[in-house]
Amino acid sequence: MRNLILPPASGGEATALAQRHALAAHGQLDAQAFPDAPEIPGLRRLIRESWQRSARLKANPDNPEAPLALDTDELEEYRRQHPLASIMPVIHKLLVQPSHDSGLLVAVGDEVGRLLWVEGDPALQRRAEGMMFVPGADWSEATVGTSAPGTALALGRGIQISGAEHYQRSVHAWSCTAVPFHDPDSGALLGVVDITGKASAVAPHTLSLVEATVAAAQAQLRVERLQLAATLASRPARRRNASSAARSDSARAGGAGGAKEGSLYRNSLQLLGRDQALLSIEGKTVALSARHSEILALLSTHPDGLSAEELSVLLYPGDGPTMTLRAEMVRLRKILQQLNPAAVPESRPYKLTMDLVPDSGQVLNCLQRGAHRIALEIYRGAALPRSEAPGIIDLRDRVSSLMREAVLTDGSAETLLKYAALPEARDDVDVRTVALKLLPARSPKRAAVVADLERLEAELSASPPAP
Numbered sequence: 001m002r003n004l005i006l007p008p009a010s011g012g013e014a015t016a017l018a019q020r021h022a023l024a025a026h027g028q029l030d031a032q033a034f035p036d037a038p039e040i041p042g043l044r045r046l047i048r049e050s051w052q053r054s055a056r057l058k059a060n061p062d063n064p065e066a067p068l069a070l071d072t073d074e075l076e077e078y079r080r081q082h083p084l085a086s087i088m089p090v091i092h093k094l095l096v097q098p099s100h101d102s103g104l105l106v107a108v109g110d111e112v113g114r115l116l117w118v119e120g121d122p123a124l125q126r127r128a129e130g131m132m133f134v135p136g137a138d139w140s141e142a143t144v145g146t147s148a149p150g151t152a153l154a155l156g157r158g159i160q161i162s163g164a165e166h167y168q169r170s171v172h173a174w175s176c177t178a179v180p181f182h183d184p185d186s187g188a189l190l191g192v193v194d195i196t197g198k199a200s201a202v203a204p205h206t207l208s209l210v211e212a213t214v215a216a217a218q219a220q221l222r223v224e225r226l227q228l229a230a231t232l233a234s235r236p237a238r239r240r241n242a243s244s245a246a247r248s249d250s251a252r253a254g255g256a257g258g259a260k261e262g263s264l265y266r267n268s269l270q271l272l273g274r275d276q277a278l279l280s281i282e283g284k285t286v287a288l289s290a291r292h293s294e295i296l297a298l299l300s301t302h303p304d305g306l307s308a309e310e311l312s313v314l315l316y317p318g319d320g321p322t323m324t325l326r327a328e329m330v331r332l333r334k335i336l337q338q339l340n341p342a343a344v345p346e347s348r349p350y351k352l353t354m355d356l357v358p359d360s361g362q363v364l365n366c367l368q369r370g371a372h373r374i375a376l377e378i379y380r381g382a383a384l385p386r387s388e389a390p391g392i393i394d395l396r397d398r399v400s401s402l403m404r405e406a407v408l409t410d411g412s413a414e415t416l417l418k419y420a421a422l423p424e425a426r427d428d429v430d431v432r433t434v435a436l437k438l439l440p441a442r443s444p445k446r447a448a449v450v451a452d453l454e455r456l457e458a459e460l461s462a463s464p465p466a467p
Contacts, residue, residue, distance in 0.1 A: 015162070015199075018042065022164035025051070029061050029167075046155075047146060047165045053154065053370040053410065054145035054167045064170045065132035066144045069114045075136045079116040083266050084108055084181065084191050086224055087217035088117065091193065094213045096120060104197035107133070108181075111189045112365060113140025113150045124197060131170045133196065142369035144168050148178035149194045154371040156180055156189070158211055160202040175202040179210045184218040185225070186280070188266060188362070189374060193217075267343075269358040271297050272399075273381025273423075281340045281354075291315075292332045294389045300358045301395060305351030314391030360399050372406045376415060379403050382424050400424060407431065413438035417445065420452070429456050 021042025028040065029051070040048050054061075070078060079085055088108070095106045099120035105128060108117045115137050118125065128134065141150035145167025152159045158179040164172045178194035193214050195201050270278040277293035279286050288296065298314050299306065306314070312325050329350065336343040342354050360383045366375035383396040407419045408430060416435035419425055436449045 018044075018162070019164050022047070023172075026061065026164065026169065029055070044165070046151075046159070047161070050141065050146040050151050050154070051167055054141055056410070057142040057145075057370050059141070059143060059145035059167060061145060061167050061169055063144070063168060065130070066137040066139050068132065068134075068136050069138040070136040072136070075116070078110075079135075082110065082116060082191075083183070083221070084110070084116065087221050090217040090220050091117075091213065092119075094216060095193070095195065095210070099195070102197075102200070104195055104201055105133070107149065107194040107196060109139065109149050109153075109192045109194065111153065111191050111362075112138075112369065113143070113153055113192070114138050115149070116191070121197075128174075128196070131168075131174075133174075140369045141371070144171075147171060148176035148196070149192045150369075152178035152180050152194075153189070153192050154369070154374065156371075156374045156377060158207050160207055162199075162202045175199060177202055177206045177210055179207070179214045181214050181217065183266065184222045186266075186268065188268065188378075190266060267354060267356050269296055269300055269356055271383040272359050272363070272379055273385070275384060275386045277384065279339070279356075281343050281356075284339055286335065286339055288335070290384070290387065291328055292335065293384055294387055294392050295328065295332055296352075296356070297358060297360070297384065297395065298389075298391045299345060299350060299352050300356045301361065303352070305346070305349035307349045311350055315389050317388055317390060360395060363399055363403060367402050367406050370410075372410055373415060375403060375406065376411075376418055379422075381422055385423075404428075404431070408434060413443075413445075417449070420449075427456055427459075429453065432456075 021040070025040045025043045025048075091106065091108060096119045099106050101121075103121050103124060105118060105120040105124050107115050107119075109115045115133070115135050118128065118133060118135050133139070138144070139147055139149045141147070141154045144150060146161060147166055147168070148159055148161045151161065158177070160175070160177045162175045166172055166174070174196055175198060176194055176196040178192050180189060181191045181193055182188065183190050193210055195206055195210055200206070267282070268280045270280075271293065275293075276290055277288045277296060279288055279296065294315055295311070298311060308325055315325060329345070329347075333344050336345070343352075343356075345352055359378055359380075363375045363379050366372070366378065379399075382400050384392050385396070387393070387396070404419070404425070407415055411419065411434075413435050416431055416438065420428060420431050420435065425431055432449050432453050436446060436453070439446050439449065
């Protein structure tokens with residue numbers, strides 16, 4: 001049977017010329033002139049923009065290896081609990097097993113670019129250790145610059161990086177293809193699947209192969225969730241105490257042994273663009289009241305916990321009574337007890353006992369590593385926009401201002417226009433002005449931007465002067 005993962009040898013004058021252009025462009029990195037260069041002859045625009053992001057993020061092209069972000073014990077526990085653990089059998093069957101005799105490596109990383117699994121050709125694995133392409137290493141764009149895993153996460157789509165197109169010079173002997181992995185139900189970014197090796201790793205059909213594998217793994221994850229839901233629904237109801245319920249539900253969600261011990265879901269709290277948060281735990285979702293939304297938002301952003309006095313200061317304008325807070329916590333605990341007993345916060349201090357990822361935190365993480373397009377995909381608007389809680393106002397202003405700053409500084413015309421469609425950017429003249437400068441002269445989108453700017457100018461002219 002023909003090995004589909006090993007394509008015909010690629011190369012030719014076009015490939016060699018592209019590599020020479022990329023090597024020449026590295027000279028501009030040495031000259032520290034690259035971040036402002038509008039165009040580099042022969043260098044793909046996608047690569048140029050990734051190098052520019054890498055330079056702004058202070059990635060060092062001369063670092064010989066990626067840093068280790070997770071030690072052995074942390075890595076084992078983290079990947080055991082990660083949702084992608086449950087789909088590793090699919091990755092093994094479709095990619096890892098064929099790669100053993102193909103001179104290729106298969107890597108699976110999390111949503112911030114940390115590699116969790118690196119498997120495949122044993123000889124190649126030993127060579128890859130020299131640049132720390134190993135489980136636990138950080139291959140985000142902010143850390144190592146342009147690479148398939150990190151840049152695929154930054155762009156939110158599949159990508160191929162060949163040889164000298166890598167930002168880090170120690171990786172020039174390698175080529176790679178990577179595709180992001182999104183949650184099949186929520187669409188949240190869960191991680192990335194990568195193939196690394198020589199020229200065969202960037203053959204035309206390799207990208208389609210990885211995309212097909214990711215699609216198959218997403219389908220498998222959805223099937224396992226449906227099976228879990230059916231199992232829980234068919235179980236006869238009986239009274240149990242909270243701790244035993246949490247333990248048994250966690251065990252059922254993971255299955256028995258190995259990769260199946262991890263949760264099939266990433267617990268989340270959706271705050272952006274809504275007045276009442278959506279809380280999702282182990283596949284169950286509930287809409288919270290405005291006050292409970294604020295409480296969970298604050299606790300999720302303070303993992304070390306908050307005292308009653310500290311939480312009251314962040315929750316109530318002025319001097320809010322702690323008795324009012326305690327009454328709200330009693331009501332919130334009852335709701336969480338019904339949803340999942342393991343989600344009930346601790347007291348003294350108030351503290352969440354399970355990982356809960358707010359979408360506002362996802363946006364901040366993406367912005368921090370330069371993944372502005374993914375951040376904008378997640379960003380649906382201001383966090384709890386009607387909330388007057390001091391802590392929420394601070395969170396809302398921080399996320400909103402950083403999002404706007406990133407779009408204005410590094411955004412393409414398409415990114416700027418997408419941001420301009422948000423309610424908070426309805427009257428943003430700067431965003432539209434920058435977008436107009438970046439749009440091609442014959443773009444049909446210019447007319448709408450010009451009309452918006454004229455509307456804003458007319459509204460500003462009609463407004464009474466400030467006293």
